[in-house]
Every structure is written in structure tokens, then in C-alpha cells.
Amino acid sequence: MTQSQPLPSPELSKIIKLSDIGSAPISGQITADNDQRQALAKRFDLPSIEEITADYSLKPGEYGIDFTGSIRSSLHQSCAISGQPFPVKLTEDFSIIFTEKTDVPHSEEEIELTAEDCDIIEFENARIDIGEAIAQTLYLALDPYPRGPDADDVAEKRGLKSEEEAGPFGALAALKDKMG
Secondary structure, X not given: OOOOOOOOOOOOOOEEEHHHOOOOOEEEEEEOOHHHHHHHHHHOOOOXXXXXXXXXXXXXXXXXXXXXXXXXXXXXXXXOXXXXXEEEEEEEEEEEEEEEOOOOOOOOOOOOOOHHHHHEEEEEOOEXXXXXHHHHHHHHHOOOOOOOOOHHHHHHHOOOOOHHHHOHHHHHHHHHHHHO
């Protein structure tokens, strides 16, 4: 039996104790320092992250702790076509509900998730990590197939098809050209 390694601590951790959250909303701002940005860039496989700032509000809600706000980030992503880094500016609003983790076993049957279900983060030990929630939200806001400013030229030089040519309508157009 192998021993599992402990998970590394999050790069942008900011722990809030539930006892610090009263009935009035708590507002604040998180700004990642240079070491945190470098560690997140490595984790997210990005060339660099120049800025991450989030304005937020925390308050008790109907289903848990409501965590809302907006993230602003300047970073570089690598173009999926050329591999070259290019600058990206992101602004992403978020609305997350922190709910207490339960020991109720999960059912084996499939369940449908709605968009609201995807914005729920479980917590334990009466502590929530709003910094890690910010980091995860930033990651989810990244373009999974980023195209830099020179992507079309590089694709053309390499003989890669455009999205229109490679899709189903492109195949129909090619078939029409062969028949006509």
C-alpha cells in the first residue's frame, strides 16, 4: 500500500474562519504578489501572470456562505497554433457558494448538474479559502484553445484548416466542389 503525499498548499491561499463572518457582508480585495503569480503561472501552464486582483464580498446566504465579486488579471497565454506567448486581459465576475462538506455517501446514479451547481465549493473545519476559489475561477476563465494574433498566418503556412473548413459545413462545401 502506497502512502499518498499531502496536497501542496494553494498558491493564493487566504483563509477566512466562519466565526469571522457575521450577519453584515465582509468586503475586501485580494492581490497576488509576485511569488504567488509565478506559482500560479506554473500550475496553470502559463508563460506568465503579471496581475491578479479580486474585489469580493462574503456574507451568509440561504445555502451557505455567498462569495461574489470580480477578478481582473493580466497574463500571457501560449497560442495553441504557434506556441508563442501573447498578452491577455481578463475580467471575470464570480458568484460562489461555500457549503459545509458532509459525510453523506454519494449515490452511484447519474445526476444532472445545472450552471448554479458548478459554483459550489465545499469547506471543512469552519474555514474557507477564498484565495484558492479566486485561483480556480481565474483558471476556468482562461480560453482553453487560445489563439494569438499570428495564429491564422501560422496555420495557413502549416497547411492547417480553418475552423470553417474543418467543420461539418466545410466538409459539405468540399464535397459540393468535388461534385460540381
